[in-house]
Amino acid sequence: MxxxxxxxxxxxxxxxxxxxxxxxxxxxxxxxxxxxxxxxxxxxxxxxxxxxxxxxxxxxxxxxxxxxxxxxxxxxxxxxxxxxxxxxxxxxxxxxxxxxxxxxxxxxxxxxxxxxxxxxxxxxxxxxxxxxxxxxxxxxxxxxxxxxxxxxxxxxxxxxxxxxxxxxxxxxxxxxxxxxxxxxxxxxxxxxxxxxxxxxxxxxxxxxxxxxxxxxxxxxxxxxxxxxxxxxxxxxxxxxxxxxxxxxxxxxxxxxxxxxxxxxxxxxxxxxxxxxxxxxxxxxxxxxxxxQDVAPFELMKLRTLNGAHSTLAYLGALRGHETISAAVGDPQVLQAARDLIAEDVIPTLTAPDGTDLVAYGETVLERFANPALAHRTVQIAMDGSQKLPLRLLGTLRDRRAGGAEPRAAAVGVAAWMAYIASDLPLDDPMATRLADLARGRTDPRVIVENLLGVQEIFGEDLPEDTWLRSTLRDEVARLRAR
Incomplete structure (x- = not known):
């Protein structure tokens, strides 16, 4: 041709x-x-x-x-x-x-x-x-x-x-x-x-x-x-x-x-x-x-769209879904993304002028549900060590600083940990180190402790959070059990 x-x-x-x-x-x-x-x-x-x-x-x-x-x-x-x-x-x-x-x-x-x-x-x-x-x-x-x-x-x-x-x-x-x-x-x-x-x-x-x-x-x-x-x-x-x-x-x-x-x-x-x-x-x-100020738009997108995207990718891949639209079609995965946006992301945001944060969140999930886009979960799961601090950990830190227990955000982090421990494709600048710490391991406590210790991702503060450590262990155990 x-x-x-x-x-x-x-x-x-x-x-x-x-x-x-x-x-x-x-x-x-x-x-x-x-x-x-x-x-x-x-x-x-x-x-x-x-x-x-x-x-x-x-x-x-x-x-x-x-x-x-x-x-x-x-x-x-x-x-x-x-x-x-x-x-x-x-x-x-x-x-x-x-x-x-x-x-x-x-x-x-x-x-x-x-x-x-x-x-x-x-x-x-x-x-x-x-x-x-x-x-x-x-x-x-x-x-x-x-x-x-x-x-x-x-x-x-x-x-x-x-x-x-x-x-x-x-x-x-x-x-x-x-x-x-x-x-x-x-x-x-x-x-x-x-x-x-x-x-x-x-x-x-x-x-x-x-x-x-x-x-x-x-x-x-x-x-x-x-x-x-x-x-x-x-x-x-x-x-x-x-x-x-x-x-x-x-x-x-x-x-x-x-x-x-x-x-x-x-x-x-x-x-x-x-x-x-x-x-x-x-x-x-x-x-x-x-x-004159991109920051409110940027934070809204990073935490709402990108945070939900990564959460859907890790949870969806763990449940055997090849594409993001298939993950959105799974009621339990969709609910996890909805909970993340409503319960943990929106409380950390200041709405840009003319923006309804709730409507924006629903628009994001509608876009993800587009079956014409074969957006593969493992593609979105790439480079998690670089993406996680921007997409989920900022939300988690802000909610903890406000005295909340951001379980929905913790679910996304736990899904990343369970993904690292699984045999799913691992494409990441830190792949060798992450694989050594978690790949093939079965004890949720070991998986969480090892990965939380990666200071380049979690810093010094998050590993000291006893609520977070306990919640991550519970969620990783639940995800692996499924």
Whole structure:
């Protein structure tokens, strides 16, 4: 079958189940945005909103150059397609294909570092966005940059002419190249699920700068102070892994082969702090919300949506459910998620302007119930050591500080522990250590004591909470008995 690209694109015509971009980047057009970590989420989220903004305003200076971090796979998917790909939007009512033309090119730095260096130094570039996952920032337990991480250490030691490999290293070294080219201002927009993600990333880049030789450190820090902004954001869209069945459905709609197709739900949200060093796309005309305070939106999403998502994933996987929608269809699992939101999450939140927290929680569960999204429980269960502190432990701590006994939040934590002890797939930066502590063990007391002792996850306070320890033992025993 003919492949989607600039040559085949004119053969397409819009219809009810096919939405096409109004125009594509000119050959040789400059990129206003470089995106680090061009996986499925970025292609189904920020790239979509950017396309809508370009089409609403006619300002076509905001094309995206994507950077694939770990392998050349996304570049190899999209380069033969001239950056074109499809977002297959799936709902219970049916599917709709949206062809996205915002991505001008995709780079794999291991083979194209010089091209990336040139782009990061180019004044036409005004924004760098990132989706590299929580673990991609290589933080220590206290939230600072892990200077002993092999990739970070290599980026610091390599000198300004060496090719960096970590996300923070690429960003910091790119800024040094930008300084040498004249020091044009830059806005860096983190789009990962980190609390106060802009502040987090700013601190990590400054940690990197501080570890450099004195003259370099002073120069980079001065540039950061004077010319760089790190607005915080909240992003939300369910983007499950693409299956062969999804690709076949896309072929049926397009009549073309699309190796870069991604799948998403209809819902889409992006809240951005209005703090930019230069001009920006009119993202609000593409569906984003610009605000002066992202924190209430961010906490609402992290604790309600992400907390419930992880709880559903662990409980669902333990009960044999392959997908999140199947887990929501299990009355006991659904009730656990409802209890988490109503009893423990909402009491810790301040509602953002115009938001009904109860209605938001119900909307979240309705989205999870979408059977058209084959969002696998074991996929959501990945990287739990990074996700748990953000998604569940903050809620638990706040409730305990208020004198409550947050059993619903504890159930989610216990489900993670039981998952670690099970023979289900364990994909986590700390997988070896966690497996040594709990995998294959049967005594709930041992499982809980061993895992609570992981200070990078639970800190020093939670292991001292006798109510929590007792509750976790009871819940792990109950889950394992089932």
């Amino acid at each position: 003919t492949r989607l690209d600039r040559t085949s694109f004119p053969t397409l015509a819009p219809r009810a189940d096919l939405v096409l971009p109004a125009h594509l980047p000119e050959q040789g057009a400059s990129s206003g945005i470089v995106h680090l970590g061009i996986g499925a989420f970025h292609r189904a989220h920020q790239a979509v909103i950017t396309q809508r903004a370009i089409e609403a305003t006619g300002d076509d200076s905001w094309w995206i150059t994507g950077v694939t971090q770990r392998s050349a796979s996304v570049r190899d998917q999209l380069a033969p397609q001239d950056g074109l790909y499809t977002v297959l939007e799936k709902s219970p009512e049916g599917s709709r294909a949206h062809v996205i033309g915002t991505v001008r090119e995709v780079l794999f730095p291991a083979e194209q570092q010089e091209r990336l260096d040139a782009l990061l130094a180019d004044p036409a570039l005004r924004i760098v966005t990132l989706t590299v996952t929580e673990k991609g920032y290589r933080r220590r337990g206290d939230g600072r940059l892990d200077l002993e991480d092999p990739l970070v250490a290599a980026d610091i030691a390599g000198g300004s002419g060496a090719a960096p490999v970590s996300a923070v290293g690429r960003l910091a070294r790119g800024m040094q190249g930008r300084i040498r080219a004249g020091g044009a201002p830059l806005t860096v927009v983190c789009c990962d699920n980190l609390t106060a993600n802009g502040e987090v990333l700013s601190r990590l880049v400054r940690d990197f700068a501080a570890a450099l030789p004195a003259a370099e450190a002073e120069e980079l820090t001065a540039y950061l102070d004077a010319h760089v902004r790190f607005p915080s954001t909240m992003v939300d869209r369910i983007v499950p892994a693409t299956t062969e069945a999804d690709r076949a459905e896309g072929r049926g709609i397009l009549g073309l082969e699309d190796a870069g197709l991604v799948v998403a739900e209809p819902f889409l949200q992006w809240v951005i702090e209005g703090d930019f060093a230069t001009d920006r796309p009119a993202w609000e005309q593409g569906g984003a919300q610009i605000t």
